[in-house]
Amino acid sequence: MTMKTTICYGALFCALLFGGAAQAQKSPDIYKGGLKVSLNDDGSKYFRLISWAQIQAAYSDNVAPNASPVNFNLRRARVLMYSQISKKFLILTHFGLNSLNAGNMSPVGTGANAQLFFHDVWGQYSVGKNHAVGAGLHYFNGVSRLNNQSTLNMMTLDNNRQSWSTLGLTDQFARHLGIFAKGAIGKLQYRVAMNDAMTNGLDMRDPELNGGAVYGGKRLLGSQKAGFAYAGYFEYQFWDKESNFLPFKVGTYAGSKKVLNVGAGFFAHPNGAVVATDTVGGMRGENVLLFAGDVFYEQPIGSKGGAISAYATYQMNDYGEDYLFSAYGTGSMIYGHVGYVIPGRADKPKIQPYVSYAVNQYDASNINRNVLGVGVNYYLTGHHSKLTLEYKQQQFGATTNGVTLQAMIYL
Template identity: 30%
Template sequence: MKQFLAPAALLGAALTLPNLALAQAPTTPPPTQTQADQATNYPQPAVAAPTFFLKDGKLPLNADASRYVKFTLLNQVWMRYNESNPGSTVGGYNVPNTYDIGIRRFRIQFYGQLTDRVFIYSQIGLNNLSYNADRKSGGTPGAAQSGTGGFFLHDAVAEYAIVKNKLSFGAGLGAWNGLARFAFSSAGTIMGLDLPTLEEATNDVTDQFGRKLSVYLKGKLGKLDYRVAISDPLLYQKAAGFVTAPGPNASFALTPPKPQYQGYFSYQLKDQESNLTPYTAGTYLGKKSVFNVGAGFVVQPEAVWYTLGSPTNVQTKAMQQYAVDVFYDAPLTTAPDAASVSFYAAGIHYDFGPGYIRNGAPMNPATGTSNPSSNTIGGFGNAFPEYGTGNSVYTQLGYKFKDNLVGTSTFMP
């Protein structure tokens, strides 16, 4: 399977309107001593007009804008050529390669800093709307990340700052996940062609496109940024293509799920990163100088099962995920238009039980196969074995040329 992709990312965040002056109440003249004084037309004192405005999508709720609501938009369009796996079909017809245009991601985000301590965050959107997707509302569940169409809720969390910046408690549907930096990537700052979905190991299996029903703690202690969470996994029976019975190769169990425990800890040696939302930047394009070393985990008791020796000898075991990673993203000089470099590497240990393998297939351009008994382990279209028991290494490296290299643009290969 070969794939060539031209992503067109339209990132919207700023709805900026000119300041709109509110109506001013008429002022009265100052107190006077005589009728003559009262009849005099005194000049009116200058009164600062309050303003109503949206700047960078933000609407302030108080004078210093420390309380606000904010809206952002994001749209990522893919235009690609894909050389599909052998036997791939589209609508029952053999199609060895495809050209397509699709919406990989569309998001509407809402932020609300409602009081000094109460913050809410919500996100809705869709993924993988391509020519073979279900149309209009609904869509289909995500099979190996190929779920199609349909708006759905991505995030809905509320949190309370117990100790400002140091300790916040939150709950809801969100991506305050454990394991590694890109288990909760910012879709708007991707450096490569797509997110490193390798680190989203239960995407649409026991969660909702990487989001989980959780209670969490987050904060910063000096240079240590941390998050820990307890999550309620979604029923595996609701996942597309779930395995209906245990076999010699492990699969997620159909029994009621146990709680999932997870955390991620990042020691930020240089500039500090925001943890307002769970999502981490792919690159700052030289606007920050970041050097982080991190480690994380995800553990769920009795999450998987398999048979040992005979079909009736069913074994259950914990799902365990552990990772360490390093992220460096910084300009090469102090010049305002300096070139910059971005580097990330992660070592991950996955334990889903014996023989576990699951494919990934982002916005799969094919719909089936003409040879279901084929030995092509990746399946059809652009699917490939992405997750499994064992050890994985992921790395990426980018170099951004100086700003304004070509007009007001530059490149980052």
């Protein structure tokens, strides 16, 4: 890409960003809530609908020959509905699509990437005031806060990819089919789950002699040896209490809460990975164990809406001997991000610059994967309508650079 072209794209990004900002100055209305329909007089029986979309214009310097470095992407288009049919019972349904672009669209919308699919379908039963059990295709994950991240209110453009630690390996888009329990004991919140691991995951390799592990225990060893996976996440909330009604963790409150949480979680899958043995065609199962500890901090500053938001995690990953596949690898990860809401008038849009950094160490490689993100959120009406501009650099052998502008609407 020439310097002239780069400047043109930069000008386009700025025009879109500040053009939206100019319009926002005229209408800083505050969003009052989504569609909630009461089914009885006191509102204890109801259903609520939530819909959101994230549309991106993205530049990357890592593209195929003759391919455009700029493309448009429908990053997410989702609809979520939950219904409280009584004080004891709740059902949630969540469907949509992800990452639809010109390269994977189909002429009449019948291709795999254009199809809606269920992200979540679960039912739960309340046990007392602060505890519940449930079952279905669910998002009550273990390991870390980011492995339970909501896509409605992230501070960074997107979640740290390596933190969705089993996506596509044992689950369907970070959702497992299984049973869960969740609740709170004082300031301690918990979630635990027992899940049926997916058979046909992303890693469809066969183990090779003297090679690293593959994540195919259930497929290659059978469900009796590698059928179930177990997960849990526990966090102590020192200051404001966060909602535990739904499993989706907030990325940033942009200064509306004072939060200090310390958490720890795990994911365990006995015989989840497989390595080849010296015997011809022989295979041996290896246990998969992931563990993380994290801290989430958010503090309003001053009287004009300023706030700092920060998150840090250390994660230990054991996917089997010398495992390395796509975003996953046996080793360790350190990740953190920090953002600052610039003080201003309450009736004006908010600006939040931020920076993120991740270091991923793999046993199977003598080089680390380093990921740097620098961006800014422009909140027109909080997370309900916002623009995000982010530069990202990833180093893992080669270095790739990208710039993405995202517009998000959430109703």
